[in-house]
Amino acid sequence: MSDWTEQLRNRLCNISSVSGYFTLTNEEKAFFSDDVLVSGLPVGITRYYASLASDSPDDPVRRQCVPSIREANVLDYEEQDPLSEKRYSPVPRLIHRYEDRVLVLTTDHCAVYCRHCFRRHFAGSRAGPVSDAELNRIAEYLEDHPLVEEIILSGGDPLTLPDDRIGTILTTLGRKRRRVFRIATRVPVVLPGRITAGLAALLSRFAPVWLVTQFNHPVELADRSREALRELSSHGIPVFNQTVLLQGINDDPEILKTLFHSLVRSGVKPYYLFQGDLAQGTSHFRVPLERTLKIMWETEKGLSGMAIPAFALDLPGGGGKIRLSRDSICEKTDEWYTLKDQEGNRFRYPREE
Ligand code: SF4
Numbered sequence: 001m002s003d004w005t006e007q008l009r010n011r012l013c014n015i016s017s018v019s020g021y022f023t024l025t026n027e028e029k030a031f032f033s034d035d036v037l038v039s040g041l042p043v044g045i046t047r048y049y050a051s052l053a054s055d056s057p058d059d060p061v062r063r064q065c066v067p068s069i070r071e072a073n074v075l076d077y078e079e080q081d082p083l084s085e086k087r088y089s090p091v092p093r094l095i096h097r098y099e100d101r102v103l104v105l106t107t108d109h110c111a112v113y114c115r116h117c118f119r120r121h122f123a124g125s126r127a128g129p130v131s132d133a134e135l136n137r138i139a140e141y142l143e144d145h146p147l148v149e150e151i152i153l154s155g156g157d158p159l160t161l162p163d164d165r166i167g168t169i170l171t172t173l174g175r176k177r178r179r180v181f182r183i184a185t186r187v188p189v190v191l192p193g194r195i196t197a198g199l200a201a202l203l204s205r206f207a208p209v210w211l212v213t214q215f216n217h218p219v220e221l222a223d224r225s226r227e228a229l230r231e232l233s234s235h236g237i238p239v240f241n242q243t244v245l246l247q248g249i250n251d252d253p254e255i256l257k258t259l260f261h262s263l264v265r266s267g268v269k270p271y272y273l274f275q276g277d278l279a280q281g282t283s284h285f286r287v288p289l290e291r292t293l294k295i296m297w298e299t300e301k302g303l304s305g306m307a308i309p310a311f312a313l314d315l316p317g318g319g320g321k322i323r324l325s326r327d328s329i330c331e332k333t334d335e336w337y338t339l340k341d342q343e344g345n346r347f348r349y350p351r352e353e
Contacts, residue, residue, distance in 0.1 A: 004194040008111060008160065012045040021050050022066055025057045030069035040080075042124040043067055044113045049190040052219055060217040060249040065112050065190075071281035077316065077350045080121045082277040084318030091141050093134045097320070101150035101182075104138060106130050106158040106169060111191040114214075116246055116285040118277035118314075123156055129165060135172045143176055150180040159187040159194055163202055170206040181209045188213045188228045188239070189220050195228035200235035212240045212271065217250050218258045221266060229266050240271035243309065244285075245295065247276075251287045253298035260299075260307040270309035273299075275324065278316045278350070288352045289313075289337060293326060313339075315347050322347070 012018045015032035022028075032043075045065045053061035088097040095103040108127040110117075117123050130138075142148055151173050158166065170181060183203070187194045188211075203209045211232060215221055232239055241263050243250065250256055260270045273296065276286040287295065296311045311324040322328070322341040331338035332351060339347045 002193075002196075004191055004196075007046045007048055007191055007193060010047060011111075012047065012050060013043050018043065018045065018066060021045075021047075022053070022062060023055055024066070025068075027068045027070060028057070028066055031067040031071065033069075040125070041067075041071075041113050041115070041117055041120040044110065044124070046111050046191050048193065048224065049112050052222055058248065060219060063249050064114055064116065064216065064246070067115055068284070070284040071115065073283060074280045075278075075283050075350075078278050078280045078283065079316065080280050082118055082279045082316055083314050085119070086121075087318055091134075091137050093130050094138050094141060096141075096145070096148075097318070099147050101152060102138075102142070102145075102148050103152040103154050103184075104130065104169075104173070105155055106153050107156040107161055109160045110155065110157040111160055111187060111194070114186065116244060116276060116279075116282050118279040118282070119154075120279060120281075129161055130169065132168075132172075135169060139172050139175060142173065142179075146177075148179065150182055152182045152184055154184040157185050157187060158183055159185045159199070160191075163199055166199075167202055170203075170209075174206060181206055183209060183211045184213075185211065186214050188225055188232075189215050192222075192224040192228035195231050197231060197235075200231045200237060203232075203237055204235040207236065210238050210240065212242055213268075214244065215241050215259060215263060215268075216243050216246060217255065218262050221259070221262045226266050229268060233267050239268045241268050241309075242272040242274060243270065244274050244276055245287050245292055246285045247287050249285070251291070251295055253295055253301075256295070256299045257303060257307075260303060260309065264304075264307045270307055273309045273311050275311075275313040277314055283352065286352060289329070289349065293324065293328065296324065297326060313349070315339075316349070319347055 053059045085095045088095050093105045107129040108125045300308050329337050330340045337349045339349050
């Protein structure tokens, strides 16, 4: 059995395995008292990812993967599906929100279930891998939609699938016309042994393939991850990174600057820094918006253009992505902000403290 499948099989996924690794706090223990009822998102932590964490409850890796009863705190305006993806799903497993690209839910399975996940209505839902019938239906849909230039393979995490299944997905979806593939995956962060020479060679056969990952803290860019990134680069696969701003984890300009510099040194382009989405039970991770804007401003000072990601927020209710700038807030009440995008359109967004 390969190293990565062994890592998946031996994940920490219940109170006995997680407490064998970490000294749990009362809030963490309380989650397990009613696990699935507290949060639809299961627990799964690779031993590799756990090995990057210390035993401190404030450790940035631990906070991203060890659940807490705080996930039971659901605010009025938080949504199960905060980007309203179901509304933009013309056929099963496909999301078509923007004209030139589609997103395919390849599997619900992830190597690590990130506690801040916004797609918790699907990740870990036991939906399983996309079937041949679903893939063929998506391929037919693509034939009828010539304006689609880019196919995003997401989930769940597509790289938890075996190589032959990934090959089938790429072959089926690319069969009539060459399109750009983007693979959204946290595997380089949480299961870097999955990036084998064989996988990188397979992906390179379907070029152009771009990989977008999610490093949120410099400590995650460990030696194994750097090796994985080198493997991808040696096969000509460009890697971009989307960081989520997370309270108590990376909400500090110095941490973000270190992260972005390290990414560039590892050949990865910092692509987006996202405000946390309004997903149910994730308010303990979200940074209040005005603080986010200050952090962004401080972070970009002194960084080269190559190291600066775009600052963005996905509007609730499927309103789409807007770029954040210091001028984004045009009005505020005690409870709401009015945000303005580059075109001057206005949107309502909750004010959190
Ligand atoms: S890997 Fe992605 S889809 Fe899976 S839990 Fe993490 S953020 Fe969610």
